Amino acid sequence: MVLAPGTVFAGFTIEALLGRGGMGEVYRARHPRLPRRVAVKVLTDDAARDQEFRARFEREADLAARTNHRNIVTVFDRGVEAGRPWICMEFVDGTDVAVLLRRNPSGLPAPQALHILTQAAAGIDHAHRLGLLHRDIKPANILLAPGDPGEGERVLVSDFGIARSLDETQGLTGTGSFVATIAYAAPETFTDAPVGPRADLYALGATLFEMLTGAVPFARATPAAVMHAHLYDPPPAPPDLRPGLPDAFDTVIARALAKDPDRRFGTARELAAAATAALQTVPPRRGSMTSTPAAGASPPPAGPTHRPGARRRTAHAGSRSDTASPTPPRAGRPSGTTPPRAGRPTDSTPPRADHHAGTTPPRAKHPSGATPGSIARPPQPDPGRARRWVIGVLAAAGVVTVLVLGSHGLRANRDELPPCPSSEAQSAPSADQGVPTAPPLGVPAATTVAVPGQNCRVVN
Incomplete structure (x- = not known):
């Protein structure tokens, strides 16, 4: 039963x-x-x-009460009133990142995204030092409030309702059970592999991806497809979704969203420093993509996290393949690296539908369907074909000569031919196609596939 304004509950006067x-x-x-x-x-x-x-609800108060950090929502008290447990906590008079992204569907300005990332990273690392895992890092659980003059927004991590201690041997949800928001969940949370602090860092990397592109990394049509993508698919290149992002940021995301936890960043601060260093390379342009250099920021590390193959692709909206996801690797934990893909289509940023904070539906993006074993090796040149190629060129030259000599007759009858449609007429969609207007910063339009809910509970 919802409490009406003016109701006194456990001594608290309800306002809204x-x-x-x-x-x-x-x-x-x-x-x-x-x-x-x-x-x-x-x-x-x-x-x-x-x-x-x-039990999970009461644990939120107990675990969050162990923290004392300006970037974590403070818990004051807990109790039970009329059979209903309650938690009293700090009131944050502001908004959250999920609401902010609905207002900015093509992504946030880089300086703002980096500020949010850096502040949230400080709170997450503090919890990890205390031996706590959050397990549900996402935009809706990162709150924003007005900060002191000259310090920017205050950023707070909230909702430790499914947090766990690192030394626990059995979770409250039972063996094989999972509770989290799958759009940001690390691959190991879907398996029986150990879950550690780097699962929170994966979720923070997915949140960073969305803050700068306006799209979640793995948007699929069903929750099962999203889980499969977390386990086996490489993340799309961020510059393909938001032109103007530097290639160096792709390396940061590839490491943050590595399938193998050991290949990810060691702390949230390391992720924030690498992202800051990568985004310093953005050239000045309209759209607030530039950021000021941060002291002490180091460039993102190179090595096994680099995505092999061609870095950039160009494609228009609607050119993406709707085929099935890549064939999963053989038994064992998925590797953090993925074989190069041939002709991976460009992922586009769909418009975000307005929704309640905490429910961020995945956008529709589909993998090309290329499996690691199905990528053909490019054919090698045949030395014997060179002679045939020269003969072909000479023959083509003769054809061109005939066409030139006969062009007078073609030009004479030109008025009888129907006009060719212009490229604009060919590419312009019809009014009933419903193609959305392209968002700012040159992000190509795409079609949104609605996904019912993100919060998933899977019990083996």
Whole structure:
């Protein structure tokens, strides 16, 4: 039951409903004794009767209370009122990155994205030093509030509801169970492989990808296809989705989203420093893609994280293949590197539909379907063909001569021929095709495939 404004709950005077989800609601409220506003998260009646949900909810308060960092939402208290557990926490009077991305569907300006990344990274590393994993890093769980003058927005990581301690041997959801937002989930979370801090760094890398391109890395038509892409597909090249991003940023994303956790960055700060260094190479242009150099930032490391093969592709919207995902590798943990693909199509950035914070549907992008074993080796030149090529050129020259001599008759009858359609007429879509307007910064338009929900619970 949703609490109405003015209701007194556990001593807190409810002012407004801030949000609601499957587990509970979050309210803005007045503290009963202190002159401050707080956020009160209340478990729903149905969830309160579920011992698993109840235990996870209470753990959020206990785990978050162990942190003390300006980039993590502070928890003040917890309790039970009328059979419903509640958590009192810091009220952040602002917005979140998911809302910000809905307002900027082609991505955020680079300086703003780097500021958010750097601040969130500090909070995530603090939690990791305490032995805590967040397990649900995503734009909706990164809150933004006005900061002190000259310091930019204050960035806070929220929602430790499914966090776990590193030394735990059994999760609350049971063996083989998974709870997270699959658009940002690391490959190992879908398997029985150990899950460590680098799963949070993978999710942070996916969030960075979306902040700068406006698209999630692996947008597919079904949750199962998204999971498969996390496990086996390389991420698209960010400059293909947002022209103006430097090639060096592709290397950063390739390492952040490596399939093998050992190939990823070691800390969130390392990821932030590498992204800052890569984006310093952006040439000045309209669209706020430039960023000021950061002191101490080191260039992104080269090595096994580099994506082999041709770096850039050019394609228009609608040229992407709708074939199946690449054939998965043989048994074992997926490697962090992927064989080169022939003719990988350009991924385009679809317009983002307005939705509730915390539900970021994957955009529609499909892999080309090329499997590692199906990429043919380019044919080698045949020395014996050179002579035939010369003869062919001479023969073609004779044909050209005949055409030139006969051009007078063609020109004389030119008025009888129908005019050829212009390239603009051929490429212009009809009014009923519904092709969206291209977003800023030259991002090609694409078709959006709606995906029902992102939060997935898979039980083996």
